[in-house]
Amino acid sequence: MRFRLLPSLFWFFFFAWLLLQVAFFISLAERGQTPIDYLAYQRGAEAIERGESPYLPPAQSREIFRYFHQVEAELLAANARGEGRVFLREFAARPPQPGPYIYPPTLALLVSQLHIRPQVFTGLLLLSILGFVAI
Numbered sequence: 001m002r003f004r005l006l007p008s009l010f011w012f013f014f015f016a017w018l019l020l021q022v023a024f025f026i027s028l029a030e031r032g033q034t035p036i037d038y039l040a041y042q043r044g045a046e047a048i049e050r051g052e053s054p055y056l057p058p059a060q061s062r063e064i065f066r067y068f069h070q071v072e073a074e075l076l077a078a079n080a081r082g083e084g085r086v087f088l089r090e091f092a093a094r095p096p097q098p099g100p101y102i103y104p105p106t107l108a109l110l111v112s113q114l115h116i117r118p119q120v121f122t123g124l125l126l127l128s129i130l131g132f133v134a135i
Contacts, residue, residue, distance in 0.1 A: 018126060025122045035118055035122055037121075039096060041101070041103070041121065042111065044108030046112075048108050053105075055100070056101070060100070064097065074087060075088070
């Protein structure tokens with residue numbers, strides 16, 4: 001009995017998580033915000049449309065990763081001072097900073113040529129996660 005319950009619990013929590021993700025992305029769309037997951041692909045697609053490489057120069061990519069490290073260090077310091085929630089509220093007000101495009105160039109090309117918008121991208125992403133879990 002216990003072993004039959006575990007797969008059912010897994011699927012219950014997985015679908016609950018999936019529904020929460022859908023609700024989150026719908027709320028972003030209602031506020032006119034783009035999911036951060038899409039922004040790196042959008043950056044790569046826009047570069048391809050300009051006839052450029054989707055990849056940033058190494059120095060620029062390094063600066064983005066250093067920024068992420070700096071934000072993490074600031075968050076850890078704020079948590080140590082008991083000000084983690086204040087830092088997170090202030091951080092949420094900053095413009096989103098996507099990571100550099102590090103995926104195969106074909107994906108940016110597809111986003112560009114098929115004019116895949118954030119909502120479609122998000123739907124495809126969630127479906128691919130569902131398909132991967134089903135495998």
